[in-house]
Amino acid sequence: MPEGHVLHRLAARFNELFADEQVQVSSPQGRFAESAALIDGSTLVQAQAWGKHLFVRFDAPIADPIVHIHLGLIGKLSFTELAPPVGQVRVRINDGTWAADLRGPQICRLISEDEEAAATKKLGADPLRSDSDPERAWTKVHRSGKPIASLLMNQAIFAGVGNIYRAEVLFRHRIDPQCPGNKLHRASFDLMWNDLVQLMRLGVRDGRIDTVYPEHTPEALGRPPRVDAHGGEVYVYRRADQPCLVCGSPIHETTLEGRHLFWCGRCQRRH
Incomplete structure (x- = not known):
């Protein structure tokens, strides 16, 4: 299972490529298709990591605009120049030039701000976060x-x-x-x-x-x-x-x- 530094690197890469950009969100595999449609075409506001969890926020006008990701033991998140998806891609986020492909996560769901707060409240101090106590x-x-x-x-x-x-x-x-x-x-x-x-x-x-x-x-x-x-x-x-x-x-x-x-x-x- 990836350790915390990996998730913080992924969050930084998300922000580098997509922050404040309008993106397309899809589910080539199909398992996230309904949720992807709700945030497709919206602006990716910010990605942040807390421990082994990743939270990607969108400005979509819905009650739960945050994608909560936990890679678990077999999950992978990769960034590539845009090309047809390969393998079982649960979620693809792209801006027409770059694509982020998520495969095999333990958790991948849309959540609200309150649900994000509840999830992070259960987590301990993250050595990589300046707000950790x-x-x-x-x-x-x-x-x-x-x-x-x-x-x-x-x-x-x-x-x-x-x-x-x-x-x-x-x-x-x-x-x-x-x-x-x-x-x-x-x-x-x-x-x-x-x-x-x-x-x-x-x-x-x-x-x-x-x-x-x-x-x-x-x-x-x-x-x-x-x-x-x-x-x-x-x-x-x-x-x-x-x-x-x-x-x-x-x-x-x-x-x-x-x-x-x-x-x-x-x-x-x-x-």
């Missing part, structure tokens, strides 16, 4: 006895943080993934939050997740670059049984609440 996240973490590795994946606490950022930020701050939230020091929380803000901003800028410090890059250590579909240089994610880039111990892997968790047992001992 990390104090809300800290309050929930501090009150919970669940492992911090579980809490970081809770979208009602940390919106947009996924499996990669979760594993990497814990490693970068030497935090034991099993540390209960109510045992985590406030200083550690603040350091992790600020680190997520910076790491995810880099993800938006570069379109990939890089988490290693300069002294641990392939060039610095004389090691081969990481080869992975997700791209980016990381410390522990998908590196099970490989040597830790810092201490040399093998990276551990387990399953926590249905997701793979990676960590270094020697480096990550802090609570």
Whole structure:
């Protein structure tokens, strides 16, 4: 599932190509055809991301002028020069030159402003949003006895943080993934939050997740670059049984609440 930086990149691309432009909206696949007809020919006002959700607002004179998108596990949103659609395109938005094609989303529906507000109210603090309040996240973490590795994946606490950022930020701050939230020091929380803000901003800028410090890059250590579909240089994610880039111990892997968790047992001992 795409992590939050991907959705913020998609929102920025929407705004770059279509903001304040009159667009055509269609559903080549047919499943969104009735809704598409209601906003077809209207102006795309703005797209914004919150966590792993995308909200695209139109100026159509209807009660629910916002397209709410959640890509889920298999959804894809691509931008191409206008050409005939390929595959099962749920929604196409185009201005006659460029097209945005949405395929296989978990959520794709028209919603009202009140429904958008209700949806975002359920989401936690997004490190990529300037209006996010990390104090809300800290309050929930501090009150919970669940492992911090579980809490970081809770979208009602940390919106947009996924499996990669979760594993990497814990490693970068030497935090034991099993540390209960109510045992985590406030200083550690603040350091992790600020680190997520910076790491995810880099993800938006570069379109990939890089988490290693300069002294641990392939060039610095004389090691081969990481080869992975997700791209980016990381410390522990998908590196099970490989040597830790810092201490040399093998990276551990387990399953926590249905997701793979990676960590270094020697480096990550802090609570």
